[in-house]
Amino acid sequence: xxxxxxxxxxxxxxxxxxxxxxxxxxxxxxxxxxxxxxxxxxxxxxxxxxxxxxxxxxxxxxxxxxxxxxxxxxxxxxxxxxxxxxxxxxxxxxxxxxxxxxxxxxxxxxxxxxxxxxxxxxxxxxxxxxxxxxxxxxxxxxxxxxxxxxxxxxxxxxxxxxxxxxxxxxxxxxxxxxxxxxxxxxxxxxxxxxxxxxxxxxxxxxxxxxxxxxxxxxxxxxxxxxxxxxxxxxxxxxxxxxxxxxxxxxxxxxxxxxxxxxxxxxxxxxxxxxxxxxxxxxxxxxxxxxxxxxxxxxxxxxxxxxxxxxxxxxxxxxxxxxxxxxxxxxxxxxxxxxxxxxxxxxxxxxxxx
Amino acid sequence: xxxxxxxxxxxxxxxxxxxxxxxxxxxxxxxxxxxxxxxxxxxxxxxxxxxxxxxxxxxxxxxxxxxxxxxxxxxxxxxxxxxxxxxxxxxxxxxxxxxxxxxxxxxxxxxxxxxxxxxxxxxxxxxxxxxxxxxxxxxxxxxxxxxxxxxxxxxxxxxxxxxxxxxxxxxxxxxxxxxxxxxxxxxxxxxxxxxxxxxxxxxxxxxxxxxxxxxxxxxxxxxxxxxxxxxxxxxxxxxxxxxxxxxxxxxxxxxxxxxxxxxxxxxxxxxxxxxxxxxxxxxxxxxxxxxxxxxxxxxxxxxxxxxxxxxxxxxxxxxxxxxxxxxxxxxxxxxxxxxxxxxxxxxxxxxxxxxxxxxxxxxxxxxxxxxxxxxxxxxxxxxxxxxxxxxxxxxxxxxxxxxxxxxxxxxxxxxxxxxxxxxxxxxxxxxxxxxxxxxxxxxxxxxxxxxxxxxxxxxxxxxxxxxxxxxxxxxxxxxxxxxxxxxxxxxxxxxxxxxxxxx
Numbered sequence: 001x002x003x004x005x006x007x008x009x010x011x012x013x014x015x016x017x018x019x020x021x022x023x024x025x026x027x028x029x030x031x032x033x034x035x036x037x038x039x040x041x042x043x044x045x046x047x048x049x050x051x052x053x054x055x056x057x058x059x060x061x062x063x064x065x066x067x068x069x070x071x072x073x074x075x076x077x078x079x080x081x082x083x084x085x086x087x088x089x090x091x092x093x094x095x096x097x098x099x100x101x102x103x104x105x106x107x108x109x110x111x112x113x114x115x116x117x118x119x120x121x122x123x124x125x126x127x128x129x130x131x132x133x134x135x136x137x138x139x140x141x142x143x144x145x146x147x148x149x150x151x152x153x154x155x156x157x158x159x160x161x162x163x164x165x166x167x168x169x170x171x172x173x174x175x176x177x178x179x180x181x182x183x184x185x186x187x188x189x190x191x192x193x194x195x196x197x198x199x200x201x202x203x204x205x206x207x208x209x210x211x212x213x214x215x216x217x218x219x220x221x222x223x224x225x226x227x228x229x230x231x232x233x234x235x236x237x238x239x240x241x242x243x244x245x246x247x248x249x250x251x252x253x254x255x256x257x258x259x260x261x262x263x264x265x266x267x268x269x270x271x272x273x274x275x276x277x278x279x280x281x282x283x284x285x286x287x288x289x290x291x292x293x294x295x296x297x298x299x300x301x302x303x304x305x306x307x308x309x310x311x312x313x314x315x316x317x318x319x320x321x322x323x324x325x326x327x328x329x330x331x332x333x334x335x336x337x338x339x340x341x342x343x344x345x346x347x348x349x350x351x352x353x
Numbered sequence: 354x355x356x357x358x359x360x361x362x363x364x365x366x367x368x369x370x371x372x373x374x375x376x377x378x379x380x381x382x383x384x385x386x387x388x389x390x391x392x393x394x395x396x397x398x399x400x401x402x403x404x405x406x407x408x409x410x411x412x413x414x415x416x417x418x419x420x421x422x423x424x425x426x427x428x429x430x431x432x433x434x435x436x437x438x439x440x441x442x443x444x445x446x447x448x449x450x451x452x453x454x455x456x457x458x459x460x461x462x463x464x465x466x467x468x469x470x471x472x473x474x475x476x477x478x479x480x481x482x483x484x485x486x487x488x489x490x491x492x493x494x495x496x497x498x499x500x501x502x503x504x505x506x507x508x509x510x511x512x513x514x515x516x517x518x519x520x521x522x523x524x525x526x527x528x529x530x531x532x533x534x535x536x537x538x539x540x541x542x543x544x545x546x547x548x549x550x551x552x553x554x555x556x557x558x559x560x561x562x563x564x565x566x567x568x569x570x571x572x573x574x575x576x577x578x579x580x581x582x583x584x585x586x587x588x589x590x591x592x593x594x595x596x597x598x599x600x601x602x603x604x605x606x607x608x609x610x611x612x613x614x615x616x617x618x619x620x621x622x623x624x625x626x627x628x629x630x631x632x633x634x635x636x637x638x639x640x641x642x643x644x645x646x647x648x649x650x651x652x653x654x655x656x657x658x659x660x661x662x663x664x665x666x667x668x669x670x671x672x673x674x675x676x677x678x679x680x681x682x683x684x685x686x687x688x689x690x691x692x693x694x695x696x697x698x699x700x701x702x703x704x705x706x707x708x709x710x711x712x713x714x715x716x717x718x719x720x721x722x723x724x725x726x727x728x729x730x731x732x733x734x735x736x737x738x739x740x741x742x743x744x745x746x747x748x749x750x751x752x753x754x755x756x757x758x759x760x761x762x763x764x765x766x767x768x769x770x771x772x773x774x775x776x777x778x779x780x781x782x783x784x785x786x787x788x789x790x791x792x793x794x795x796x797x798x799x800x801x802x803x804x805x806x807x808x809x810x811x812x813x814x815x816x817x818x819x820x821x822x823x824x825x826x827x828x829x830x831x832x833x834x835x836x837x838x839x840x841x842x843x844x845x846x847x848x849x850x851x852x853x854x855x856x
Contacts, residue, residue: 210724211715218712222701228660228692229713230681 019330026325037316044315045308053187054311060196062303064251065285067203068244070294074207075240076220077130081141082248083282084148085122089115089249090256091152097179098163107179112253119249120242122148127241131234181257190258199247203296216240287331355382358546359515364413366399373399375570386537386547388561390590392645392813395567397550401517405437406430436508437517442500446493451475453492454507478510483539498529515546522556523647534560552645554586554851566590587847591815599796602803604823607636610776610807617665618652626652628831629666634776639798639808641822645850646813649831651693654780654811658690659683684713689769693780699765702754706746707735709753710768742767759790766794770801777801780811795821815846
């Protein structure tokens with residue numbers, strides 16, 4: 001299995017090299033200095049404490065959202081809705097914390113559980129629509145992302161911020177200290193990165209070794225043979241969506257409950273949502289999964305790379321747009337071959353009979 | 354025969370591992386209806402797809418009106434005056450009849466469709482060939498027979514002189530079929546030539562002038578329809594290869610395993626796929642369901658296996674009514690199922706051999722505990738299947754995709770027989786397999802029967818049906834139109850298969 005993963009990493013590495021090359025060419029064309037930008041980016045992300053913490057912060061979200069995409073994908077259902085599931089998970093966690101006071105330890109755990117359940121329920125809607133009403137999840141998950149984002153904004157401004165009674169220019173809200181997640185020593189980041197890696201390892205085990213994971217893979221690779229042997233592909237797809245949505249919800253909980261997103265010593269909604277989540281963590285997660293050829297363990301490594309690019313960006317700020325452009329180019333190169341391969345195999349399955 | 358319109362000579366076509374056409378000659382005269390008769394896989398459609406430019410032939414020549422032609426794609430074919438009406442229609446549902454007819458050959462002025470001229474053309478065409486239809490109806494609102502009529506008009510509007518109809522009555526009601534025959538007669542009176550592909554004896558007798566009978570990629574004979582009768586056609590169509598010998602024990606049917614009563618089911622096209630059929634299977638016998646594909650076999654098996662809901666009637670396993678049970682519950686009642694298409698329904702091609710042998714069985718305590726699979730037990734089981742059923746595979750970790758069809762089928766049959774089911778439903782168990790694999794799998798079915806299991810063998814391979822079945826049920830248009838015992842003649846079977854009920 002490991003050699004298989006290594007073999008499948010080859011195209012990703014080639015794509016990475018090509019992406020860096022083309023990005024450099026674009027930078028040169030615009031009179032920028034690619035070597036300077038890249039070295040500033042990597043140096044900043046890897047050698048400063050802020051950069052390293054930032055890498056870990058991006059990484060847990062990328063890992064979890066990659067899993068939220070790839071696990072339903074194994075059942076043949078496209079969850080593009082990790083973004084919305086995470087946002088609503090985070091909002092649900094915040095609502096619980098703001099409105100229900102619980103003893104320490106139980107408090108954050110309860111908030112995480114609520115976030116997972118919310119993400120799962122939100123994903124279940126699209127899963128059910130695809131399984132029983134033939135509405136492609138690719139479309140419905142994208143559409144429900146908008147609903148989730150606007151719902152979250154509404155709740156943030158009309159429920160959470162008034163409740164917290166902390167009018168602030170940044171709309172920052174102090175998160176109750178007893179409900180925040182533990183912070184790692186040395187880094188200014190929460191233990192979410194450890195959670196995310198454990199979830200990735202757990203997902204790998206789940207898919208390869210459990211009977212439910214087997215059914216999910218069977219449904220994705222051959223829903224008709226699976227059905228003829230008594231595996232209900234519809235139920236299985238919905239279950240896969242629910243699990244994926246739960247993982248995304250967990251990422252959302254991390255976003256609001258982690259200290260150190262740049263809000264100093266407290267977690268804050270503003271940072272948790274506006275800067276990251278609305279900006280497209282969910283979609284970056286899909287790119288991470290595609291580069292990892294939908295392998296849960298490989299997603300960890302793929303997330304490292306994407307996190308470095310994201311975290312190093314502030315250090316290469318001569319021209320922030322050229323850095324964004326570069327990220328986009330690299331993502332296209334890394335994700336496109338796999339993306340097109342996946343679409344091709346999907347189409348192949350729907351041969352005319 | 355009139356002046357020759359079309360001549361195909363020495364046509365050969367191979368697909369990987371299969372010779373689909375082997376030196377086929379076909380001559381069609383101007384203005385005649387040529388019937389091409391044959392069972393599934395005889396090569397009828399392949400031949401027509403070559404003529405229409407959808408496949409390229411490996412060898413052979415095609416002449417139209419005495420001139421050699423090269424048909425590289427369907428545009429070439431259309432340009433030469435060939436038109437094809439497929440079984441699946443290609444109309445655009447939300448365009449009108451007229452728009453559909455002109456689609457692809459619209460009369461236009463400066464890039465804009467000239468609707469006035471188009472209407473005049475189409476009206477003239479409709480009048481000329483006498484196929485009445487309302488030009489302003491949306492295609493999606495048309496009944497099936499009229500959709501087909503639009504397809505025919507579309508081909509004629511593109512200038513078709515030779516019209517190929519591929520199993521045109523398969524989707525039609527008997528009255529619609531009668532209308533189609535009238536249309537075909539009008540077309541030939543108007544000078545068109547029609548090639549009529551079918552497996553139905555009545556139809557070739559009713560509509561054609563001459564008949565070419567194909568079997569296993571070759572032309573058996575070509576004769577004038579006036580010289581033909583059902584027996585001649587049936588014998589030529591079914592044919593008989595060397596009879597294979599199996600080691601049958603005495604025929605001692607035991608307890609009742611499967612009872613189907615008045616079963617009804619709707620097909621995907623909302624037509625009646627199963628029309629109240631009844632039969633039973635006992636322990637210790639092979640019951641063969643013969644029939645040309647598309648007569649309800651798929652629906653019958655899917656209803657029994659819980660993959661499709663019957664619209665009426667009863668299915669019992671033993672005494673238990675299973676009409677509404679999901680597949681997983683049916684499988685628990687000691688039923689094995691070899692699905693009709695091993696690549697589509699039988700195996701997950703991107704799963705390894707080991708993963709495939711436990712498909713649907715992972716919950717069993719043999720293979721998992723509390724939801725966690727036991728890879729060692731699964732692998733042991735896979736090795737056992739591979740060994741027991743002579744699968745030649747490079748190991749149990751190779752993907753099913755990389756095995757030959759025969760080995761794939763051995764894995765499926767092995768998987769299904771490993772549970773020692775009381776009843777085995779084998780649907781097209783040897784289709785497309787080489788001789789050795791075919792015989793091996795057939796011998797496994799016979800062994801199961803001798804061991805006291807019941808086998809329901811659903812097959813379009815008539816040799817297989819005749820060789821293996823203790824009783825033969827002939828399925829035709831969703832009904833069982835006849836039952837034969839072992840030793841029945843092929844003529845009798847052929848007549849029933851062609852829809853001619855027993856005398």
